[in-house]
Structure formats: structure tokens, C-alpha cells
Amino acid sequence: MRGPTFWRSRSLQPLKPYVCGDCVSRLGLRRSSQNAVAGSNDAAKSWDEQAQKTRAGDRKSLLTILEERGYVKDLAGDRNALDKLLTDKRIGAYSGIDPTAPSLHLGHLLPMMVLFWMYIYGHKAVSIIGGATAKIGDPTGRLISRQEMDRNTRSSNLVSLHNCVRGMWKSVERYAERHGYPKDKAWSKSIQNNSVWLGKLNIIDFLSDAGTVARMGAMLGRDTVKNKMAQGDGMSYAEFTYPLLQAYDWWHLYQSGVQVQIGGSDQYGNIVAGIDLIKHLTPRPSTSPETKQLSGPFGLTVPLLTTAAGAKFGKSAGNAIWLDKTMTSPFELYGFLVRSADADVERYLKLFTFLPLEHIAAVMAEHEADPSQRKAQHLLAREVVDLVHGTEEAQNTQNQHTFSRRPNLQSLQAEAENSKDSLNRLYLPQSLVQGKQPARILYHAGLAKSNSDGTRMVNSGGAYIGSQTSEQEAATEGELEFRSLKGVTSSVITEMMEKSNVLVLRTGKWNVKLVEVISDAEFEQKGLSAPGWEEFKEARDASSS
Structure with missing residues (x-):
């Protein structure tokens, strides 16, 4: 039997130069690094081009868009400085939700929409889930303290809410692409749990950092504190310190470039507390040079939404409209929105969709010509279900509502034409x-x-x-x-x-x-x-x- 040969046959291709495994890894890392630098340069060039168009008046600034659509109630900080900052550079923005329930509800969607707009315009977006702050409960606007939640329920809510927020972000990216905002490699988002840093925070460090900034007169003068002490069940020390914990969240994020906090109109006081803390801690010697170079923190609050009848938006018969389909079905969500009053629907289309304002104006003109068809309401319902649950779910839900009314061919054709890119x-x-x-x-x-x-x-x-x-x-x-x-x-x-x-x-x-x-x-x-x-x-x- 012929023994094995260690010589390469002349008929075979010549051997390639030998490169060791470590060198291959280094070469791969070098190429990856070079590609990353090239991608970063392209993103910076694209950003500069868009910024120049905005400065020249050829493109609306992001803040102008937010104002025109009705998102801005109050700004904490100079309006022109924020407008310039959002135009000149990519910054970070965040909004937070405490896991007091296993799902987002429709009321959460408004501040999140501002975050979505900032994201598709190239800014870093951060969704904070308050795993730590939920143990205390935000007393803002409440007369009665939140009932203490057991650990298992809180942990379950935390997991469910994280999945809900993650699913929402995936759906938003698909929805944005349908409306002319294809995903860009430079887009950046994250979902973070504040228990990661607050859970490690030493009480002495917390008091020396945040406690020295808070002045008792200002804190006792807040409406939430006065109302809860005078008309409610009193205020615990834990509730009293809640704004400082939220402020510390922002300080933690600010050190990684998150300069904007977005919240509901009732969060203005908490946002200002965060601004005060950041301004107090930034000059410290221990603060990094990169953080010291930031132009400062800004806050943006969205309006409190009520219906034309004065009811709080997002509630149906006192119950929340959830964004988790196992808690509020897409059919129920669609039905809630399609019942929107004529006086409210245009505002909701501006706030809860990415539809251009010109398109909304055209739909409202058609709606006003024949309000009985409820074209604007059906468009709103379909768009929001699309945003939250996806296009296929939106189409199926629209069909369910159509066929629950014994439709005729005319109504089917009208609804198909009313859908921007109908699947049916x-x-x-x-x-x-x-x-x-x-x-x-x-x-x-x-x-x-x-x-x-x-x-x-x-x-x-x-x-x-x-x-x-x-x-x-x-x-x-x-x-x-x-x-x-x-x-x-x-x-x-x-x-x-x-x-x-x-x-x-x-x-x-x-x-x-x-x-x-x-x-x-x-x-x-x-x-x-x-x-x-x-x-x-x-x-x-x-x-x-």
C-alpha cells in the first residue's frame, strides 16, 4: 500500500502565502476599523449637508417640525439654542417609563413620538425603563400614593414592558420606512434600565451629589408636594426624593451625550430638577472633559392631551388603551381611534403619525365635505395600528371593521383608496x-x-x-x-x-x-x-x- 505523500502535486495550484491566525485577526480588525471610519465620515458629511440646507432655509429644522405638529408645550432652556443644537450636531435624547404596568398605553405614545422623530432625524434615542424608580413611584399629579407592588409583579412588569418597548421600536422603523425615512446606519437607539446605575448608587454619594443641589424651599413649593400634603394622604420621604432620582438618571445619561429629556407636561418640574443637577455637577474636577464641552441640558414637554369633551386621551370608560395586543386588541385600538371626535382628529393625525402635513390637510378637506364617511378617523386608526402593530395587522384590523358593518363595494373601494399603500x-x-x-x-x-x-x-x-x-x-x-x-x-x-x-x-x-x-x-x-x-x-x- 502506498504511503501518504507530503509533497504537493505539480498539477495543483501553488500554495498561497501563509498568514498566521493572529495576523488574520488583526487584518480583519483593521479592515473593520477602516470601514467604520469611512461610514462615520459619510454620516458626518451627510449631516453637514442637511444642516447647511436647514441654515439656508431650504429645509425645516427638526424643532420647527415638532412645533408645527403640536408636540411642544414648554421648553426648559433657550429655544433658539436648542434649535441650533439639533441642527448642528447629533445629540442624545431620552424619555422614561416606570414599569407600573406590563405594557405601554396610548398616553405614553405622545412623548415617544417626539423621540421617534428625533431618531429618524439622526439623533441618538434612549428609552429608559424605571426598574429602580418604580419601587418608589412618581407622585407627580397624584393625591393618593401608589399601592406598593410586590417584587414578582414588578419584575414581571419590567420584562413585559421591555419587550413592549423593543417591539414598538421595531414597528416604528418599519413604519418610518413606509413614510420615506429608510433606516440609516448612523441611527442609534437603546433601551436601558435605570436600576443598572441607581442600584449601585451609594446613599452618601447620592446625598452629596443630588442632595446638596436640592433646596427645601423650592421642593416644598412644588404643586405636587403642596397638593398631596394638603389634600391627599401626605408625602413620604421616598416620594419627596423622586425628582432627584429622575435627575440622577439624566446626569448618568448626560455624561454619554444625552442632552435632551422629553416628558409629559406634568414632568416639567422633574426635568428642571435634572437641569439643575447637571449644571451643578458638570464643573466638578471629576467630570470628563467631553462632558464639560457639552452645550448644556434642555427639556421638552408635550401637551396634556384631552378630547374635545374634556376626557383624558388614551382612556376608554376610565380604562387605559394598551399597546400590547394581548391587553387591548388591535380591533379595540382601531375602534377607539375611529370614534375620535371631528374636533380632535386633525390634531391626532399630526401627533400620532408620520403623514406629511399637506396630506393631512387634504384628508381633512375630504372629511369636511362628508363627515359621515369618517375618512380622517379611519386614516388615523389605520396609521396608529400600523405604527404600533405593523402594516399587516393594520390591514386585517381595517378589514374586520369594514366587514362588521356589512360593506358594499363602494365602501371597500373608498377605504382602499384612502390607504396610502393598500395591501388589499x-x-x-x-x-x-x-x-x-x-x-x-x-x-x-x-x-x-x-x-x-x-x-x-x-x-x-x-x-x-x-x-x-x-x-x-x-x-x-x-x-x-x-x-x-x-x-x-x-x-x-x-x-x-x-x-x-x-x-x-x-x-x-x-x-x-x-x-x-x-x-x-x-x-x-x-x-x-x-x-x-x-x-x-x-x-x-x-x-x-
């Missing part, structure tokens, strides 16, 4: 519908993965076609009645198409497609495509050659 309206060429079996039409319409999948849906009774219950001439007048596609032949569909070129197909309870059938030539002229269209054209061309 499409065109199909005549050749993919005329004379075709229902299963194949389902495939071409994107309701089935394949012809065999469509056959399975039809045979199992899970696919339907809508037809008018009225014999009126106007095809859009009568209510739609859905019948199973099982037993429906291609000739029946052809007869239906003689009355209208629009087919209404449905799979399951709510997955609906409005299919407008057009000529093959028009379909190609529009540059459209559909499942199976390319294969059909190839077969057609082959048979004609």
Missing part, C-alpha cells in the same frame, strides 16, 4: 382571470401560495367571493354577501365580470382582496406583475412562435 387592492390582467378556475385566481391574486394551495383552500371552504345582494344597476350600491368558492366554476366568475370588472375575494375571516381586472395591454403598460404572470407570458409567446 390590486390589478390583474384579463388573461389570468377570464376562464380560470377559482383556485388559480386565488394564486394570481396572492391569496394562495400556489395553484394547489388555492385548490386546498377552495375545497376546505376557506375561500369566498363577494357578490351584491341587490340587483340595482349601480354595482356599488348593494351590500356584499360572501359565498364559498367551493362549487363556483369559471363560467360563474365570467358572468360576474360581465356586471363589474371588480372581484372581491376573501380567505379566512378578514383577508380580503379587491381585484380590478384590466386588459393585458393596460397591465403591461402600468408595469405591473402578479404571481404566475411571467410564466403565462412565456407560454403565450412560445405557442405563438
Whole structure:
């Protein structure tokens, strides 16, 4: 038996120069570092270009956008200085939520929307979850102290709220891209738990840092303290120090470049406490040179939202509207928003969507022409469900509301047109519908993965076609009645198409497609495509050659 050879055959390619593993790692790190520097330079160049446009008046500043949309109630700090800061450099901003419940509710969304706008405009966004401060409870605006929460409930809330905030950020990035803000590599966000730093804070250090700044006269003069002591159940020392703990949060974040705190209108006093602490601690010798060079802290509060009737926004019959779908379903969220008063809906569209103001104005003009259609309310409901739960959930929820009202073809078409990029309206060429079996039409319409999948849906009774219950001439007048596609032949569909070129197909309870059938030539002229269209054209061309 021939022994193994240690010589490379001449027929093989010559050996590449040997490079040791450590060198490979160093080379890889060097390339990675070079790529990072190049990316950072590109981001800086892009930022400078946008800043120049803003200074030249060719582009609105971020603060101007926030003001025009109604986000700004009060600013802590000079308005022009903040406007310049947001234009000139990328900074950090944060808003916080204590885990007093397992989910965000609709009331939390307003300060978060400011954070989302800052994020898509290139600033670092930080969501703080108050794992430590929740143990005390913010007394702001309360006469009765929060009931003490047991450790297990608090821990469970912390995990659930973190997942809710993380899911919200993912949904916001998708929503922003749909509205013309594709994700940029320079965007930066994080979710942090303040127990990480407050849990390590020594009581002596806390008192020497934050305690020496707080003056008793100012703290006792706050409305929250006076009202709770005079009209409520008194104020504990822990509650009294809550603003200082929130201030310490900001000091911790400020040292990493977070210069803006965003909060509700009731948080102005707590925000000012943070500004005072930062200004007191910044000059200390132990503060880093980078922190000392920052231009200072700024606060922004959003307005307290009430409905035209004076009720607090985000509450339904006294109950919170949650953003966790297991606590408030998308259907309930949609229903709550679609019931918004005419006097409120324009303001809500500006605050809770990324829709351009021009688009909102156009929708309001249509709405005012016929308020009974509630076009603005349906747009608001769809956009917010899209923002919170995603586009597919928004479409399904809209369909649920539509079909809970026994719709007609006219209402379906109106809602499809009202959706900016509707998932439930499409065109199909005549050749993919005329004379075709229902299963194949389902495939071409994107309701089935394949012809065999469509056959399975039809045979199992899970696919339907809508037809008018009225014999009126106007095809859009009568209510739609859905019948199973099982037993429906291609000739029946052809007869239906003689009355209208629009087919209404449905799979399951709510997955609906409005299919407008057009000529093959028009379909190609529009540059459209559909499942199976390319294969059909190839077969057609082959048979004609």
C-alpha cells in the first residue's frame, strides 16, 4: 500500500502565502476599523449637508417640525439654542417609563413620538425603563400614593414592558420606512434600565451629589408636594426624593451625550430638577472633559392631551388603551381611534403619525365635505395600528371593521383608496382571470401560495367571493354577501365580470382582496406583475412562435 505523500502535486495550484491566525485577526480588525471610519465620515458629511440646507432655509429644522405638529408645550432652556443644537450636531435624547404596568398605553405614545422623530432625524434615542424608580413611584399629579407592588409583579412588569418597548421600536422603523425615512446606519437607539446605575448608587454619594443641589424651599413649593400634603394622604420621604432620582438618571445619561429629556407636561418640574443637577455637577474636577464641552441640558414637554369633551386621551370608560395586543386588541385600538371626535382628529393625525402635513390637510378637506364617511378617523386608526402593530395587522384590523358593518363595494373601494399603500387592492390582467378556475385566481391574486394551495383552500371552504345582494344597476350600491368558492366554476366568475370588472375575494375571516381586472395591454403598460404572470407570458409567446 502506498504511503501518504507530503509533497504537493505539480498539477495543483501553488500554495498561497501563509498568514498566521493572529495576523488574520488583526487584518480583519483593521479592515473593520477602516470601514467604520469611512461610514462615520459619510454620516458626518451627510449631516453637514442637511444642516447647511436647514441654515439656508431650504429645509425645516427638526424643532420647527415638532412645533408645527403640536408636540411642544414648554421648553426648559433657550429655544433658539436648542434649535441650533439639533441642527448642528447629533445629540442624545431620552424619555422614561416606570414599569407600573406590563405594557405601554396610548398616553405614553405622545412623548415617544417626539423621540421617534428625533431618531429618524439622526439623533441618538434612549428609552429608559424605571426598574429602580418604580419601587418608589412618581407622585407627580397624584393625591393618593401608589399601592406598593410586590417584587414578582414588578419584575414581571419590567420584562413585559421591555419587550413592549423593543417591539414598538421595531414597528416604528418599519413604519418610518413606509413614510420615506429608510433606516440609516448612523441611527442609534437603546433601551436601558435605570436600576443598572441607581442600584449601585451609594446613599452618601447620592446625598452629596443630588442632595446638596436640592433646596427645601423650592421642593416644598412644588404643586405636587403642596397638593398631596394638603389634600391627599401626605408625602413620604421616598416620594419627596423622586425628582432627584429622575435627575440622577439624566446626569448618568448626560455624561454619554444625552442632552435632551422629553416628558409629559406634568414632568416639567422633574426635568428642571435634572437641569439643575447637571449644571451643578458638570464643573466638578471629576467630570470628563467631553462632558464639560457639552452645550448644556434642555427639556421638552408635550401637551396634556384631552378630547374635545374634556376626557383624558388614551382612556376608554376610565380604562387605559394598551399597546400590547394581548391587553387591548388591535380591533379595540382601531375602534377607539375611529370614534375620535371631528374636533380632535386633525390634531391626532399630526401627533400620532408620520403623514406629511399637506396630506393631512387634504384628508381633512375630504372629511369636511362628508363627515359621515369618517375618512380622517379611519386614516388615523389605520396609521396608529400600523405604527404600533405593523402594516399587516393594520390591514386585517381595517378589514374586520369594514366587514362588521356589512360593506358594499363602494365602501371597500373608498377605504382602499384612502390607504396610502393598500395591501388589499390590486390589478390583474384579463388573461389570468377570464376562464380560470377559482383556485388559480386565488394564486394570481396572492391569496394562495400556489395553484394547489388555492385548490386546498377552495375545497376546505376557506375561500369566498363577494357578490351584491341587490340587483340595482349601480354595482356599488348593494351590500356584499360572501359565498364559498367551493362549487363556483369559471363560467360563474365570467358572468360576474360581465356586471363589474371588480372581484372581491376573501380567505379566512378578514383577508380580503379587491381585484380590478384590466386588459393585458393596460397591465403591461402600468408595469405591473402578479404571481404566475411571467410564466403565462412565456407560454403565450412560445405557442405563438
